[in-house]
Amino acid sequence: MDTAENMRKIPRQSRAQDTVDVVLEAAAQLLEASGEAGFNTNAVAERAGVSIGALYRYFPDKQSILRALALRETEAHRRAVMAVVEDGAPGLARDRAIIRAFVQAFAGRNRARRIAASAMLAQADHAELAARFSAAEEGILDANGQPLTRVQAFVLSRAVHGALRAAVLEGADFLQSQAFEDELVRLGRAYLGYVV
Template identity: 55%
Template sequence: MTDDTRKTPRQKRAAETVAVILEATAQLLERDGLEGFTTNAVAERAGVSIGAIYRYFPNKRALMHALAERESALHGEEMQRLLQANGSGLAPDRALVRAFIGAFKGRTRARRIAMGVWFEMTPAEALARRLDAFTQILNQTHETIEPINAFVLTRAIHGALRSAVLEGVDFFHDQIFEDELVTLSRAYLAQVRARAAGQDKA
């Protein structure tokens, strides 16, 4: 939950209520966009009182931010699931990209709105920690890379994904987009390795 959340749900019933509220938030954002998005509409859609909304979320932005946080956590879980499915032969870097693209259950409109709020509200340090997780995935695929190379690559891939989400590109779920991001990662790392090998020989 975020700093804007009034109360953190600790009991199972409270957690279930929050899950229902966030699912209603996603459905409304996808269907109506921001124009029809109100806390009253969320309460009606979720089948809870308006008081239940304000018990955990002080405003609409907090709802959208929490939705993005939830999907980010689910993205991490999906990435681990893909990595553990060894029979598929899916490489770790591709698993990470595929899990990110598949987040929000394909709800592109809800994702664009919620992630826009998330990027506005999330401190740069928190975003950096998330991108560091990508470096760990890359290190499962390749030999450990230098911090500067990890920084350049993770920010390049994140920038492409972020722009694709916020701009609402129509190829976001196309296989070729996933392939291009994986190609970007591997081509850059291959160039880094080749440069390092050349320096070693010199």
């Protein structure tokens, strides 16, 4: 499911894209401030400073806004992960940098992240979502310098991703803590056979 499937009209001009971006940012702010109780299309349009007609031009309902918000953040996270895979992260090990990129998604807006992620996951093509991050699984080596099999890469990535997803969806207060990041890194390294 891509962002286009959630929208009535695809923004083609920069002004239209700016409107969509403002609506999504307003949605994130509103979710973080008020949660689902205060989240509706009128409130989003008001916070974004756009007419309800302008909002409906791009989003047919509040669920489409939530899914588009989650997909926007998923894509931003994918780009951050790919930057780590391609260029590394100065001063950080690759595994830690990838985990940190995920933890920092949604710019620390954990309430907005939980609500948007729940909406997206309810209708997502999970294989498609996983495929967006498959490049991060390539090139992982175990402690002996051997590449992981496809099955091993799947188990490792889903174990880490599962813990991250659960922390988001359950609203864990430690999601952005150093202790959680350290445990995820330890899990991955232990699976790869490194002494931790």
